[in-house]
Amino acid sequence: MKVKLLFTVVLIILLIGCDSNSETGAAKSKDYYVLNEEFQEIGNILGSQDIVILGESTHWSADITEKKxxxxxxxxxxxxxxxxxxxxxxxxxxxxxxxxxxxKEGVAEQYHQSIFNDYLTGDHENIKALPMDWAPVFTTNRASHISLLEENITEEISLYSKDLAEEFKKSEFALRDWFSKGLFLNQHVGNLERPRDVYEEIRNETFFSELPQASQDYIESRHENIKNYYSKINFDNALVEYYDYREIGMADKVLAQMEDDDKAIVWVANGHSNYDVTKIDNTHEVFKVERKDERTESLGALLRDSEHDVYNIGLYYNEADTYKLLPEHYETPRKTDDDTLEGYIGNRVQEDVFIDFETSGFLEEKLYTAFVIGAYDYKMVPQEQYDGLIYLDHLLE
Incomplete structure (x- = not known):
C-alpha cells in the first residue's frame, strides 16, 4: 500500500513537472509577437545582439518607416x-x-521624411545615424543636378586652380552620368572612364590642406570609393559587379565604424540582408535583365561572418493602398496564395507581427514566392535567409 501511494505521489510530481516544462516551452516557442504590444518580448530576443539588420521589401512606404x-x-x-x-x-x-x-541633400531620398530628422542631425538622445554606402547621392537620380556641395567645392578649388576646379566638376558629372545610365537605365556603359584622376591631383596639391576640412574629407572619400568600389564595376556585365561591390562596400563601412561596446541597427532593403543569395531564384524579368542570379555577395552574410553577433530580420507586407513616397498612385493587391510568403502568413494572422525562427514553428520551412514593392517576384526559403521576420498585414501608405 505504501509502495502504491509512493508511486502515485512520484507520478503526480512527474506530471506536474512535465506540465510545467510544457508551459515554459510554449512561452519560449511562441508562434509570433504582435508589434507595438510585445516590444519587451521582442527586445529580449534582439537585445543581446551587437548588430540587428532590419530589412524592408520597399523603401517607399511611410507606414513601414514608422513601424521600424x-x-x-x-x-x-x-x-x-x-x-x-x-x-x-x-x-x-x-x-x-x-x-x-x-x-536632405546629403542622403538618399527614402530618408527625406521628417521622422528621420533627429537621427540625421544627431539630436536623438540615444542613437545616431551613420552612412554605410558608397553609391552617389543626387536629386531624383538626375546626373545633371548640381548640388550645393559641388558648387561649394568647385568654387573653393577655383581660388587656387581654375583648371582643377573645372576638372573636378567634370569628374563629378561623369561619375553620376555613368552610374545613372548603368544602374537606372540598364545601359552597357562599361567601366568608369577617367582620363585624369583629378581627386588624386587635388590631394597632391599644396593648397589641398587650405581647403575647408569638410571639402578635404569629401575629396578623399570620393577618391577612395572610386578606387575600392566604382572602379571594380563594368556595366557591360549588367548589374552583377554592382550588386556584389555594393554588399562588400556596405559591410566594410559598417564594420569600420563599429567600436567596442557599440550596438548597431542596419537599415537596408531585404535584398542586401539575405544570408545566401546563391539560393534565391530571381524569377521576375527585371531581375533576369539585371542578371541578379549571378551575384554572390551579401551584406547579411558578410556581417554574420564578422566578429559580431548578428540577428537578421526580413520585413514583408501583404497589401498596400498606396506608397506615400512615390509620385504616382500605386497599390499592391492582397496576396492570398499559400505559395507566397505574404499570403501564407496573411491567411493565418491579420496583424503586424514578429516571428523568431529559432523558437517558432509558425512559418512552414519551404520555398515561397516573395515580392519586392509587392510586384517583383523571387523565390526563397525564409529560414535560409534570415533569423526572423516582421510581417505587416496592410499598409495605408
Missing amino acids: VELINYLAEEHGFNKLFLETGDSEFNYYKNKGLDM
Missing part, C-alpha cells in the same frame, strides 16, 4: 543600441553633416 522607427527607438532606449546605419552614400552624408547643412 518605433522598434528602433525602443531598442535604443531599453537595450543600448547607439548606431543606426543607413543605406546612403558616406561622401555626401559626411559633407552635409560636417558643414551643418540641410541633410
Whole structure:
C-alpha cells in the first residue's frame, strides 16, 4: 500500500513537472509577437545582439518607416543600441553633416521624411545615424543636378586652380552620368572612364590642406570609393559587379565604424540582408535583365561572418493602398496564395507581427514566392535567409 501511494505521489510530481516544462516551452516557442504590444518580448530576443539588420521589401512606404522607427527607438532606449546605419552614400552624408547643412541633400531620398530628422542631425538622445554606402547621392537620380556641395567645392578649388576646379566638376558629372545610365537605365556603359584622376591631383596639391576640412574629407572619400568600389564595376556585365561591390562596400563601412561596446541597427532593403543569395531564384524579368542570379555577395552574410553577433530580420507586407513616397498612385493587391510568403502568413494572422525562427514553428520551412514593392517576384526559403521576420498585414501608405 505504501509502495502504491509512493508511486502515485512520484507520478503526480512527474506530471506536474512535465506540465510545467510544457508551459515554459510554449512561452519560449511562441508562434509570433504582435508589434507595438510585445516590444519587451521582442527586445529580449534582439537585445543581446551587437548588430540587428532590419530589412524592408520597399523603401517607399511611410507606414513601414514608422513601424521600424518605433522598434528602433525602443531598442535604443531599453537595450543600448547607439548606431543606426543607413543605406546612403558616406561622401555626401559626411559633407552635409560636417558643414551643418540641410541633410536632405546629403542622403538618399527614402530618408527625406521628417521622422528621420533627429537621427540625421544627431539630436536623438540615444542613437545616431551613420552612412554605410558608397553609391552617389543626387536629386531624383538626375546626373545633371548640381548640388550645393559641388558648387561649394568647385568654387573653393577655383581660388587656387581654375583648371582643377573645372576638372573636378567634370569628374563629378561623369561619375553620376555613368552610374545613372548603368544602374537606372540598364545601359552597357562599361567601366568608369577617367582620363585624369583629378581627386588624386587635388590631394597632391599644396593648397589641398587650405581647403575647408569638410571639402578635404569629401575629396578623399570620393577618391577612395572610386578606387575600392566604382572602379571594380563594368556595366557591360549588367548589374552583377554592382550588386556584389555594393554588399562588400556596405559591410566594410559598417564594420569600420563599429567600436567596442557599440550596438548597431542596419537599415537596408531585404535584398542586401539575405544570408545566401546563391539560393534565391530571381524569377521576375527585371531581375533576369539585371542578371541578379549571378551575384554572390551579401551584406547579411558578410556581417554574420564578422566578429559580431548578428540577428537578421526580413520585413514583408501583404497589401498596400498606396506608397506615400512615390509620385504616382500605386497599390499592391492582397496576396492570398499559400505559395507566397505574404499570403501564407496573411491567411493565418491579420496583424503586424514578429516571428523568431529559432523558437517558432509558425512559418512552414519551404520555398515561397516573395515580392519586392509587392510586384517583383523571387523565390526563397525564409529560414535560409534570415533569423526572423516582421510581417505587416496592410499598409495605408
